[in-house]
Amino acid sequence: MSSLGRIAPAPAEAVSPATVACAHCGAPLAPGQARFCCVGCEAAHALVSGLGLDAFYRRREAAASGGTLRPAAEPPATDFAPLARAEREDGVHGLELMVSGLTCGACVWLVEQALAAEPDVLRARASLSSRRLAVAWRGPNARANDFAALLARLGFRVAPWSPACLRATEDEEGRALIRALGIAAFGAMNVMLVSVAVWVGWDMGEATRAAMHWLAALIGLPVIAVAGLPFYRSALDALRARRANMDLAISIGVLATAAMSLSEAVRNGPYTWFDGATALLALLLAGRVLDRAARRKARQAAAELLALQEGSVALLQPDGTTRAVPVERVRPGDRLLVAAGERLRLDGVIEGTDAAEALLDTSATSGESLPRRFAAGDPLPAGGVNMGAPFRLRVTAAATDGSLAALARLLERAEQAKSRFVSVADKAARLYVPVALTVALGTFLGWWAGLDASWQEALVPAVAALIITCPCALAIAVPAVQVVAVGALFRRGVLVAAPTALERLATADHAVLDKTGTLTEGRPVLLPDPARDPASLRAAAALARASRHPLARALVRACPEAAAAEGVQEIPGAGLRRGAERLGSAAFCGVAAAPDEGMTLYYRAGSAPAVAFRFADRLREDAGEAVAALHRLGLSTELLSGDGTEAVEHAARMTGTGPWTAHASPEAKAARIAALRAQGRRPLMVGDGINDATALALAHVSVSPAGATDLAQTASDLVLRGEAGLAALPAAIVVARRAQRIARQNIAFSLIYNVVAVPAAVAGLATPLVAAAVMSSSSLIVILNALRAGREPHAWTR
Known part of the structure; x- marks a missing residue:
């Protein structure tokens, strides 16, 4: 029996009033949070304690900052079972995974020990440098999904391992x-x-x-x-x-x-x-x-993008059966069977009469917050997740020629240009x-x-x-300022990830903002309705527990006490049904002439009137303030999103952002950034998704907010931590501009000081003692001036 279902919650411990960080992931706690930053971290801590691995919290060298170990709200969507290979004839299987979130030796120890606690696991070995995990067990290949779920509950993100990941680690x-x-x-x-x-x-x-x-x-x-x-x-x-x-x-x-x-x-x-x-x-x-x-x-970012399409797929045989084959062996024209919940690893089109359309979650590559419907013959992008019924896919491009590989190449070229x-x-x-x-x-x-x-x-x-006149004095003039400025920003919740980020941030003159997850919180929330019957909400939430649709998930979050209903049938692209109860679209629930109300679900029980549940992707509290501060700093703004027209227009109007563009693909976002640079502008790109990675890398300077994907963060120059919010962005610009002024002062001082000291060297008076005194005093003055970069400004927007 797996230990995944028998972990008892750890007993509550006394919390010191001085507790300021999450006991699991190490992220700062918000006011009112006693010990954990979220329910996921509390469950992860209970899992670690239940496994008897509390030593992890004492062994780790440094807490993962910024919520690195914070468990994701959704379980892994990838089906890892087909990726498991039979190592021996006695039922032993092996699996190799790429594990994101390994920050120190204690993380490696936790992963290995947590898997070793499973009774059927024979070995588990993780590598900190390459983030590669190899696990072997005696039992069915379906256990691979259990191990991936276990790591996800601990806060680690997993993806299939591939040679591309190995090449990215070889430097x-x-x-x-x-x-x-x-x-x-x-x-x-x-x-x-x-x-x-x-x-x-x-x-x-x-x-x-x-x-x-x-x-x-x-x-x-x-x-x-x-x-x-x-x-x-x-x-x-x-x-x-x-x-x-x-x-x-x-x-x-x-x-x-x-x-x-x-x-x-x-x-x-x-x-x-x-x-x-x-x-x-x-x-x-x-x-x-x-x-x-x-x-x-940057190179790791490209590898993680390619990891979305690594693994095996179900290749259809002439006799109608399927065979699992690696993605690399699939060629254009081959036909695949895409199961419900499976990620599309290759570009293709729907084929056959078994499905008139497909429902795909393309948020990873397009930024759209809701699943999209694709009709037969429409091109389907790799990276999407099948949210509907199984369908047949005719492959149109090999792995090395597909859309994800093209995005990775654009990302690498953009990073090389920025370097x-x-x-x-x-x-x-x-x-x-x-x-x-x-x-x-x-x-x-x-x-x-x-x-x-x-x-x-x-x-x-x-x-x-x-x-x-050694370059020591000149070389320390800029790094001394950067160290002080980076430390000041870190204390305010801004992580600086690139060596020249502050220099480029100080010169940015135009801000390009993503919507979903950047100006908004990135997940739908149920809007309150005083006229709504609470009993209808509980009944609808009970049905919604059977679906992975984003709106269904939001409905469950709004009513967590609702128990899961039994016998629920999901009709792809329409909704959920159990007997006379229905939850889904207006047409599915028999609502005639429903107005275009954006994100809405309807619930109907028999002949009773339908109840509407309206949702919205709530704007961040400081989004409007941040946009206004950018304007005061002299930056023009625009909104560039892959979401729908109505949602993008509403976000632009509520935040005061300048021009807006909806339905923007990753290629369109990158093209817009390239066009701005061609016009002589210095664009600042703010985005959080995989679809933003290329634009982030191509921009003059890039920023990702709290909760951004790993790929977006690795492609960004600065990362805003959870407690900072978007208001920290104009603050970072102020600090960067001041740091640049002080850096130029230091350089000028170093050059002038050296010119004054040159006569002593020319006259032959520069003994080692004199040279040491000159260089040390010069460095001291430069460092003292650099400390001014970290002082608190009177106003962030000046």
């Missing part, structure tokens, strides 16, 4: 950066040990000092040659393109320091600077690794590099030719000028 460039960082850190620590002995060894003999210099060179030179390769390659690429970037400045500074240090070691000078070069590489590589991790999310954004630091480097090189070359020539010094002696003040 040779990322591994090379980590190797370079390890080499640089190891070398810097060891060279520092040798250099400290020289710095403090005032009575050290010349022979001992020479030995120390050559020992530092023996360690430092290979480290500089190998660990600096990422910067050297980038610098060479910049030179080939006839431009200067910060990597060119770093490469020149590091290599010049190494050359001067080697020269000093040859002539046994008083000091060498191998320690400074290796330490500089280690610090800069650490920042590069973090930057790479942020940009890697070419030139940062403020690189713009400053275009001025810094030629000036610094000219000063260093002039210093060298002046000492060597003008003062008759040897080339070794002339090299010391020349490189000292590069050290004093």
